[in-house]
Amino acid sequence: xxHFPLIADHGLIGDLQSAALVSTDGTVDWFCCPRFDSPxxxxxxxxxxxxxxxxxxxxxxxxxxxxxFPDTAILITRFMTASGTAEVVDFMPPAxxxxxxxxxxxxxxxxxxxxxxxxxVDVVPRFDYGRRQHTTCVxxxxxxxxxxxxxxxxxxxxxxxxxxxxxxxxxxxxVYGSVTLDAGQVRGVVLESxxxxxxxxxxxxxxxxxxxxxxxFWRSWLARSSxxxxxxxxxxxxxxxxxxxxxxxxxxxxxxxxxxxxERIGGERNRxxxxxxIRDASFAVSSLLGLGFTEEAADFVRWLGERYQRQNGSAxxxxxxxxxxxxxxxxxxxxxxxxxxxxxxxxxRIGDGAGERLxxxxxxxxxxxxxxxDLRGIGVGHQGWAxxxxxxxxxxxxxxxxxxxxxxxxxxxxxxxxxxxxxxRGIRLATAHGRPCPLETWRTHRDRIYEQIWEHGWSTVRQxxxxxxxxxxxxxxxxxMAEVGFLTPQDPRWLATLESIEADLVTDSLVHRHDPGASxxxxxxxxxxxxxxxxxxxxxxxxxxxxxxxxxxLTFANHVGLYAGEIGxxxxxxxxxxxxxxxxxxxxxxxxxxxxxxGAPAPP
Numbered sequence: 123x124x125h126f127p128l129i130a131d132h133g134l135i136g137d138l139q140s141a142a143l144v145s146t147d148g149t150v151d152w153f154c155c156p157r158f159d160s161p162x163x164x165x166x167x168x169x170x171x172x173x174x175x176x177x178x179x180x181x182x183x184x185x186x187x188x189x190x191f192p193d194t195a196i197l198i199t200r201f202m203t204a205s206g207t208a209e210v211v212d213f214m215p216p217a218x219x220x221x222x223x224x225x226x227x228x229x230x231x232x233x234x235x236x237x238x239x240x241x242x243v244d245v246v247p248r249f250d251y252g253r254r255q256h257t258t259c260v261x262x263x264x265x266x267x268x269x270x271x272x273x274x275x276x277x278x279x280x281x282x283x284x285x286x287x288x289x290x291x292x293x294x295x296x297v298y299g300s301v302t303l304d305a306g307q308v309r310g311v312v313l314e315s316x317x318x319x320x321x322x323x324x325x326x327x328x329x330x331x332x333x334x335x336x337x338x339f340w341r342s343w344l345a346r347s348s349x350x351x352x353x354x355x356x357x358x359x360x361x362x363x364x365x366x367x368x369x370x371x372x373x374x375x376x377x378x379x380x381x382x383x384x385e386r387i388g389g390e391r392n393r394x395x396x397x398x399x400i401r402d403a404s405f406a407v408s409s410l411l412g413l414g415f416t417e418e419a420a421d422f423v424r425w426l427g428e429r430y431q432r433q434n435g436s437a438x439x440x441x442x443x444x445x446x447x448x449x450x451x452x453x454x455x456x457x458x459x460x461x462x463x464x465x466x467x468x469x470x471r472i473g474d475g476a477g478e479r480l481x482x483x484x485x486x487x488x489x490x491x492x493x494x495x496d497l498r499g500i501g502v503g504h505q506g507w508a509x510x511x512x513x514x515x516x517x518x519x520x521x522x523x524x525x526x527x528x529x530x531x532x533x534x535x536x537x538x539x540x541x542x543x544x545x546x547r548g549i550r551l552a553t554a555h556g557r558p559c560p561l562e563t564w565r566t567h568r569d570r571i572y573e574q575i576w577e578h579g580w581s582t583v584r585q586x587x588x589x590x591x592x593x594x595x596x597x598x599x600x601x602x603m604a605e606v607g608f609l610t611p612q613d614p615r616w617l618a619t620l621e622s623i624e625a626d627l628v629t630d631s632l633v634h635r636h637d638p639g640a641s642x643x644x645x646x647x648x649x650x651x652x653x654x655x656x657x658x659x660x661x662x663x664x665x666x667x668x669x670x671x672x673x674x675x676l677t678f679a680n681h682v683g684l685y686a687g688e689i690g691x692x693x694x695x696x697x698x699x700x701x702x703x704x705x706x707x708x709x710x711x712x713x714x715x716x717x718x719x720x721g722a723p724a725p726p
Contacts, residue, residue: 150228219371235305241303247295356676388465404488409706443476661724
């Protein structure tokens with residue numbers, strides 16, 4: 123268990139259909155193909171026999187440093203040894219935006235910068251989460267790993283006449299070898315899935331062309347950002363990360379590219395985040411539009427439109443909380459009992475059963491997304507409006523139902539708040555465009571929810587809004603109350619709630635989901651919530667305090683600017699990595715704080 127790399131000791135690469143994590147020791151220890159939610163090929167991050175691709179110096183000691191090639195998603199891992207300095211350059215050329223493709227190309231260029239460095243090269247795939255056997259065929263030009271259902275081809279990057287990998291051998295289906303480079307030499311490997319035919323030698327010039335093409339893609343994309351605020355580097359890296367987490371053929375954004383990473387070491391909250399949550403949609407569209415990425419926002423809104431126009435009715439309602447990137451609601455949950463899990467944290471889960479629970483907040487998050495998009499010219503057609511009206515018709519008969527969560531069934535304040543948002547945004551959309559609807563009915567429900575929250579969501583004992591009706595417990599979701607316009611950021615009851623949140627949920631500026639005193643031992647602070655706290659402080663008129671919290675939070679980013687979902691007691695990053703919600707919240711916090719410090723109104 124002690125030999126697992128830290129979660130934060132990774133960079134992310136991807137091609138807009140899948141992604142891989144590369145550790146600071148040159149190991150690709152997480153890679154699924156052909157898309158984010160496909161079975162893994164490399165998963166040593168979750169089990170030592172989960173499969174990996176490692177390129178690192180043969181002799182120790184060595185020092186490593188990792189960075190992104192500026193303004194790109196190309197990752198460079200540098201190795202400094204007594205005999206020389208070399209680097210591994212990892213990237214995946216962007217795939218098609220319009221169609222799903224079976225082939226992934228993961229390029230690993232190895233370059234010697236100074237002296238001479240000998241590298242060991244290990245390629246050890248384990249298909250279908252390590253459950254499917256494969257054959258291994260080695261040729262002069264590389265190797266072919268074939269599991270029958272999925273295949274991975276290893277192509278050698280070299281010049282004509284170069285010898286193949288030295289000391290090459292096959293052990294338990296993996297290929298092991300070494301290569302020695304002198305200053306100025308470039309070699310490497312290309313891992314290709316979905317390819318037909320045998321391995322081939324790839325010239326250095328070919329991968330260098332792909333490198334330069336990939337640089338141009340990312341730099342031209344990032345140049346579209348309209349952000350000119352104080353934290354351009356952090357916001358730019360977050361934007362690139364969100365793009366990497368977007369499944370281009372549909373426009374859906376996964377919550378993270380990983381599964382099974384623990385929110386508490388040794389704990390059981392080891393969820394699969396390789397799917398799209400409706401709850402993230404509002405943040406995603408807001409962030410993308412706020413940075414000027416209207417094309418990406420429109421793609422995501424289109425994906426959402428297909429979800430609410432193809433409603434899958436069930437006891438939990440017509441909308442699910444979570445979907446696959448292709449829009450399928452089918453997410454059967456299972457545990458991988460043959461894996462130990464990250465540092466012994468089991469079970470390792472794939473799939474997600476949360477979509478079968480009644481969650482009222484998804485309706486407000488959906489309608490808020492559609493409303494934000496509409497304000498920026500991404501409108502809803504006739505068929506879409508009819509489907510949205512049907513959703514509000516269902517919500518009118520169900521918003522007063524108790525919701526299901528980890529603590530059982532309860533009247534959750536946040537669920538009622540977002541139900542209020544759904545009716546409020548539906549009314550705004552209808553009146554702005556003269557759409558047919560039962561306007562008075564919607565207003566009646568909106569106002570009833572409003573009055574109910576003020577009466578039952580407010581605790582006179584705590585002098586605060588609370589998580590559940592009749593309780594005195596707070597949670598991080600309350601931070602959205604002023605943000606969605608339910609009350610003003612300077613309302614006395616909101617300021618009192620903010621003080622209660624600070625007293626109960628905030629420790630050294632870090633915000634917890636729930637009261638840390640009542641949470642399981644070792645559970646970390648919730649990173650998206652901390653950035654949400656920054657937004658709340660800035661909107662409430664405390665920009666200097668908000669800036670200090672924001673600057674402190676920036677110190678918890680890893681060495682290449684990435685965030686997981688949680689921060690442990692020691693400052694260690696925990697949970698899914700990198701987490702889209704954290705990077706979305708960072709962007710919104712930076713934009714809100716910039717406006718507050720400049721004395722301008724908060725951005726939409």
